[in-house]
């Protein structure tokens with residue numbers, strides 16, 4: 497029996513996360529399937545920002561660094577993020593963006609493994625990760641080789657005694673394929689190398705237990721599943737036992753042991769603070785903390801369970817109702833091997849997504865032929881999935897995507 501809208505509404509009625517949606521601001525008649533790019537705004541953000549601008553900034557002014565605890569914000573929010581990614585207090589700071597944090601950690605890790613020349617990563621990793629690695633290799637003037645492995649299943653074999661560092665994104669940004677974090681981390685350690693996980697597509701979407709994994713380093717962003725806001729600061733994780741062994745290259749005054757002594761020579765502070773560089777975007781941190789606080793109210797295992805169910809429902813409905821429209825499911829069907837989005841490949845992917853957006857079903861496109869649908873269990877219902885696939889079916893049946901207006905390529909896809 498084909499699934500009906502009523503079936504999905506019945507699932508919503510018994511959904512333990514159904515009330516979470518009221519914490520988020522979602523435009524009317526919109527099915528938002530893009531939390532893998534930009535999470536929606538938590539409703540509490542405007543009031544918090546209003547308070548920040550009228551009281552903290554306008555009135556309390558510079559005294560806010562102390563009295564309103566602006567100076568502590570990267571640490572305080574870092575500790576909150578730590579709870580979401582299975583780390584301990586003082587192992588995470590919220591700062592900069594994922595790319596810059598990656599750069600800091602890659603250089604620090606290479607310096608901590610002298611004599612080792614290789615960084616193992618994945619070809620087709622998110623481009624910024626590869627670009628940052630290329631830039632580091634250039635600055636090490638030929639002493640560092642980037643091994644970008646084509647076949648995900650062979651990454652593990654490439655890790656050996658020559659490896660200084662392994663840099664991987666656990667959930668692939670395009671396909672959503674989840675790597676075996678445990679096996680890769682273990683292999684890395686067996687060979688005396690360090691591991692750096694890019695958690696951009698897993699923080700807030702699936703359980704990550706960095707301490708249980710004995711992970712060394714991680715970075716991530718907060719503007720996707722964690723609803724931190726556009727361009728919200730990212731985070732940096734360094735396992736406690738490594739923190740004072742590593743020195744990062746962007747030696748700014750915020751990482752100094754005594755920033756307000758204003759001495760000429762750099763001396764890193766103890767602990768996670770040495771991975772900060774400079775004055776933080778307090779306004780952005782303030783908005784972002786609201787999103788993190790919402791996530792802390794919920795159990796990551798419940799979020800994961802619903803995300804997997806939403807993904808399965810989406811795949812089933814696509815197979816049932818969009819068979820014959822030449823879509824390929826570009827993500828693993830096994831929910832255990834998938835992150836929180838599902839990718840479809842199609843020759844007309846860009847135009848199809850534009851037509852969907854016109855109908856307020858919002859996902860995104862990744863060149864050359866992939867459309868992505870991200871599921872954020874706190875604000876998505878099973879009926880949303882049913883309705884989104886209904887609209888996709890209509891777009892395909894009526895070939896609406898073929899209209900001229902949907903062929904115009906925007907700068908952001």
Ligand SMILES: Cc1ncc(COP(=O)(O)O)c(C=O)c1O
Nearest residue numbers: 593594595622624665669696717
């Ligand atoms: C896996 C991954 N890493 C890194 C980034 C880039 O992060 P940022 O622009 O915050 O530096 C992204 C952005 O989407 C990403 O998906």
